[in-house]
Amino acid sequence: METIRNFCIIAHIDHGKSTLADRLLQFTDTLSDRDFQDQVLDNMDLERERGITIKSHAIQMRLTFEGKTYKLNLIDTPGHVDFSYEVSRAIAACEGALLVVDATQGIQAQTISNLYQALDHNLEVIPVLNKMDMDNAMPEEVKEQIVDLIGCREEDIIEASAKTGYGVDRIIEEIIHRIPPPKGDPEAPLQALIFDSVFNSFRGIYAYFRIFNGRIRKGDHVKFFATGSDYAADEIGVLKMKFEPVDMLEAGDVGYIISGIKSSKEVKVGDTITGYDHPCPTVIEGFKNVKPMVFAGVYPVDADDYEELRASIEKLQLNDASLFYEPESSAALGFGFRCGFLGLLHMEIIQERLDREFDMDVITTVPNVSFKVITPKGETIEVHNPSGMPDPKYIHHIEEPYITAQVISKTEYIGAIMKLCIDKRGTLKNQVYLTTDRVEITFEMPLSEIVFDFYDKLKSISKGYASFDYYMSGYKLADLIKLDILLNGDPVDALSTLIHRDNAYDFGRRMCEKLKELIPRQQYDVAIQAAIGAKIIARETVKAFRKDVTAKCYGGDITRKRKLLEKQKKGKKRMRQVGNVEVPQSAFLAVLKMD
Numbered sequence: 001m002e003t004i005r006n007f008c009i010i011a012h013i014d015h016g017k018s019t020l021a022d023r024l025l026q027f028t029d030t031l032s033d034r035d036f037q038d039q040v041l042d043n044m045d046l047e048r049e050r051g052i053t054i055k056s057h058a059i060q061m062r063l064t065f066e067g068k069t070y071k072l073n074l075i076d077t078p079g080h081v082d083f084s085y086e087v088s089r090a091i092a093a094c095e096g097a098l099l100v101v102d103a104t105q106g107i108q109a110q111t112i113s114n115l116y117q118a119l120d121h122n123l124e125v126i127p128v129l130n131k132m133d134m135d136n137a138m139p140e141e142v143k144e145q146i147v148d149l150i151g152c153r154e155e156d157i158i159e160a161s162a163k164t165g166y167g168v169d170r171i172i173e174e175i176i177h178r179i180p181p182p183k184g185d186p187e188a189p190l191q192a193l194i195f196d197s198v199f200n201s202f203r204g205i206y207a208y209f210r211i212f213n214g215r216i217r218k219g220d221h222v223k224f225f226a227t228g229s230d231y232a233a234d235e236i237g238v239l240k241m242k243f244e245p246v247d248m249l250e251a252g253d254v255g256y257i258i259s260g261i262k263s264s265k266e267v268k269v270g271d272t273i274t275g276y277d278h279p280c281p282t283v284i285e286g287f288k289n290v291k292p293m294v295f296a297g298v299y300p301v302d303a304d305d306y307e308e309l310r311a312s313i314e315k316l317q318l319n320d321a322s323l324f325y326e327p328e329s330s331a332a333l334g335f336g337f338r339c340g341f342l343g344l345l346h347m348e349i350i351q352e353r354l355d356r357e358f359d360m361d362v363i364t365t366v367p368n369v370s371f372k373v374i375t376p377k378g379e380t381i382e383v384h385n386p387s388g389m390p391d392p393k394y395i396h397h398i399e400e401p402y403i404t405a406q407v408i409s410k411t412e413y414i415g416a417i418m419k420l421c422i423d424k425r426g427t428l429k430n431q432v433y434l435t436t437d438r439v440e441i442t443f444e445m446p447l448s449e450i451v452f453d454f455y456d457k458l459k460s461i462s463k464g465y466a467s468f469d470y471y472m473s474g475y476k477l478a479d480l481i482k483l484d485i486l487l488n489g490d491p492v493d494a495l496s497t498l499i500h501r502d503n504a505y506d507f508g509r510r511m512c513e514k515l516k517e518l519i520p521r522q523q524y525d526v527a528i529q530a531a532i533g534a535k536i537i538a539r540e541t542v543k544a545f546r547k548d549v550t551a552k553c554y555g556g557d558i559t560r561k562r563k564l565l566e567k568q569k570k571g572k573k574r575m576r577q578v579g580n581v582e583v584p585q586s587a588f589l590a591v592l593k594m595d
Contacts, residue, residue, distance in 0.1 A: 001186075001252040005179050006073045006210065008056075008090040010118060011100035012108040012467060013079035016130040018053055019162035020100060020171075021076040027168050028061035028072065031241050046352055053078040054349055055319065056086045056196065058093075058208055058254060060238045065176055072175065073239075073254040079110055081469055082343035084117075085322040089269065091117050093195045093210040093254065096124040096179030098171065099150075100162075103129050103137035106438065107145045108467035109408050115149065124179050127152060128171060133161040145434060182212075184251030190214035190222070191280040192273040199315045205261040208239065208254070209273055212284060215250035221276040222259070225283050226268045230276045231259035264314045269321035292324045292340025293472075294451050295384045296347060297365035297494065298354075299336030305360065306335045312358035313337060316350065323350060328385065330493050333363060338384055341367075344451065365494040369447045372399040372475055386496035389482050392533070400478035401447040404429070407458065408440050409466035416461040417441060424449035425500065444473060448500075483508055485515070486529040486536075487581045495583075509538040516540040519583065524576040544572060 009017045025031050047054050053076060061072040075090040077083075091097065097118045101107055118125055127146050131137060143154050158174060160167025191213040198206050216222065216236055223230040235258040237245040249255045261267055274280045300309045310327075317323045324340035341347040347367060354360040373381045373389070376396045383389055405426070407417055411433070418428065418441070426445030433439050450470070458466050483504050485495040495515075499507055508530030515528050519542050526542040549564045 001184065001250075002181050003068055003070045004073070004182055004252040005070060005096065005175055006094045006182060006252070006254060007096040007098060007175055007179050008075040008077055008087075008094045009098045009100060010077055010087060010091075010111075010114040011079055011130075012102070012105075012110040012114075013052065015079065015100050015102040015105070015108075015111070016162045017076055017079060017100055020098070020128070020130065020160070020168075021057075021059075021074060023162050023165050023168045024072075024074060024172070025059070025061060027165070027172060028063045030059065030061045044353075045356065046349065052080060054083060054086075056090045058090075058196070058239050060240055060254065063172065065172070070176055071253075072172075077114075079114075080345060081110060081113075082341075082346040082349075083322075084110075084113065085342060087114055088117055089195045089321075091121050091123060093193060094121075094123060095182055096126065096175065098128050098175075099125050099146075100128045100130050101142060101146060103131045103139050103142050103159075104134050105465075106138070106142045107149055107408070107434070109406050109469035110467060112149065112406070112408075113469045113471075125150060126171070126174050126178055127157045128167075129157055129159050130162055132159045132166065133164050141435060145438075148434070182252030184211070184213045186213075186215050186250040188213040188251075189278045189280040190216055190220075190273065190275040191284060192216065193284045194224075194267065194269055194271045194273060196321075197267050197269060197318050199264070199318045203258050203260070205264065205267050205318060206243070206256050206258055207261075207267050207273075208256050210254045211249055211251050213251055213280065214275065215248060216257070216273075216275075217248045218245075222257070222273050223276045223279060224266065224268075224271050224273060226271040227266050229261075229266050231261065234258050234260055264318045267318065292322075293343055293369065293447060294341045294347060294367045295338060295370060296341070296367040297328060297330060297333070297336055297385065298325075298339050298351075299330065299333040299363045299365070299494075301361040301363055303334045308358075309337070309354075309360055309362065312354055312360050313339070315358070316353060320350070322346070330365075330387065333365075333494050336363075340384075344455070363494070366497050367451055368498055369401055369451060371401075371478070371480065371498060374399065383498075386482050386498050387493045389498065398478050398480045399475040400480065402444055402473050402476050403447050403450070403470040404473045405443045405445055405450070405468065405470040406440060407443070407466055407468050408434070408438065409462050411437050411439050413462040413466060414439055414441070417458065417466060420454075420457055420461060421445060424454060446476075446478070446500075447472075448498075481532050483511075484531045485511060486527075486531055487519075487583070488527055488576060489529075491531075492583060504532060505537050508532075512538045512540040515583075516542055519581065521545055522581065524572045526581055 011017045056075050056077045058075045063070050077087045077090045143157055146157055158167055158170050192209040192211040194207050194209050196208040218236055220233045222233055235245050237243050238255050272283045300306055313325050322342050325337045328338040329335045354362055370382055370384045373383050374396045375394050421443045424445055426443040429444055430442040479501045480498050481501050483497050483499050484491045512528045512530050521542055524544045528540045529536050530538040549568050550561045553561050
């Protein structure tokens with residue numbers, strides 16, 4: 001165990017985590033030049049296209065240093081706030097962390113929140129100043145920020161450039177000298193933490209684990225604590241570029257286990273694996289269950305694909321433990337699932353993965369957050385969906401979730417950022433100048449206000465400089481109403497939203513205007529209305545296709561023309577009664593992007 005080092009790389013988005021991981025893999029000869037490609041650990045097409053890490057990736061490197069062969073288990077983590085759950089799982093399986101800070105941008109919001117998570121788990125943090133080869137690097141300023149944040153000495157900060165490979169040798173040295181080897185007793189009963197899992201259609205589920213105590217051999221009879229199921233370890237091994245089977249793993253090791261599990265319900269991330277004959281007495285304190293922030297309905301385009309969609313979401317949940325789902329039905333869309341996501345990017349990624357990996361065409365409804373409805377009797381009902389809202393006479397008051405948001409930006413954008421937050425019903429809590437030209441602003445605001453476009457607007461008003469992080473702070477009283485969209489008098493429940501009373505009129509009007517552009521013309525007028533209860537607050541009409549029925553009248557009395565027009569009008573009225581207006585998928589998506 002003296003020669004094992006378990007560590008992860010944490011940083012804000014785009015500070016160079018994946019590139020640094022590439023250099024470490026090359027430096028330790030874990031992969032040959034022939035197999036090398038940029039961001040080699042990002043194995044999803046989606047990650048490569050967008051240039052972001054979505055999943056944490058674990059890999060083992062071997063290195064001979066000062067006459068000893070070391071095993072370095074590295075986990076590369078995502079940087080986006082929506083995937084912070086992945087980071088928490090990586091941190092739970094490590095003893096140390098490389099904190100990467102971009103020398104051109106300095107410390108940003110996600111750097112701070114990831115650092116606090118690492119310190120909560122008592123990890124040894126090694127600060128790395130990346131992108132030193134850039135012309136606009138500001139090493140002295142950024143070093144001051146790091147010293148203020150961590151309280152380390154300036155000489156402890158490693159200057160590096162993941163692009164050119166400068167400083168990588170010193171990083172490896174510091175990992176070996178500063179990160180403590182794992183503690184644990186190889187002779188104790190087996191105790192291993194599952195921190196990730198993937199589905200393979202031939203071999204079932206691969207569970208990735210980190211052993212804290214004991215040892216596991218190929219063929220052992222093991223038990224999963226949370227589910228109580230027991231299996232034989234058909235294959236165990238270590239995570240290299242490909243899976244590499246071994247005969248035994250012991251305390252401190254990171255590896256995978258295949259035991260022919262086919263059902264995703266039987267593997268819970270955060271669960272403890274132990275021996276069947278000699279189980280360990282306690283469960284490892286893994287990580288807390290994730291709380292979804294944003295809810296949306298996901299429905300198959302073709303109703304016959306419902307069971308297939310269920311299987312796809314189940315397999316996806318194995319690979320992304322922060323996805324939450326439960327069945328629901330809708331009058332307009334049939335059967336589907338109410339899914340909980342950590343944010344809008346997470347929702348977009350899941351939708352994209354369902355399409356690419358499982359070939360599922362889905363409709364996603366307008367995202368919303370969960371509210372608490374307190375009845376006159378004092379009971380609390382949790383509402384995830386506007387259609388689940390009880391009748392107004394059963395509502396005493398509604399509470400909505402609030403968040404504490406931290407924005408770090410350059411001082412010149414402070415006015416625009418404050419205006420944005422106050423427009424979103426935020427209240428200013430605190431303002432701290434980190435340096436002369438960088439400020440940290442803390443706001444308290446409703447979660448429902450940041451669901452749609454807050455992050456995009458924040459980036460555009462600050463020219464990309466502002467960084468944003470948030471955590472839940474509790475529930476507060478809210479003046480919310482249900483806004484319905486009616487097509488020819490019939491409500492479309494997929495477009496219903498729960499919205500603050502002050503924003504309802506404006507939002508309803510914009511929604512009607514947008515739908516007017518997107519709903520195709522029919523043979524009859526289509527009335528698009530926004531309503532609060534029985535009160536119509538906005539209306540647009542999609543005009544009908546019209547045939548000129550009076551064209552054949554070459555003159556004569558007006559009553560002949562009127563008779564023909566009345567006849568046409570009756571036909572259109574009858575058509576409207578039997579007609580059915582299809583809302584195209586583009587309309588649902590456009591509502592999300594409505595500015």
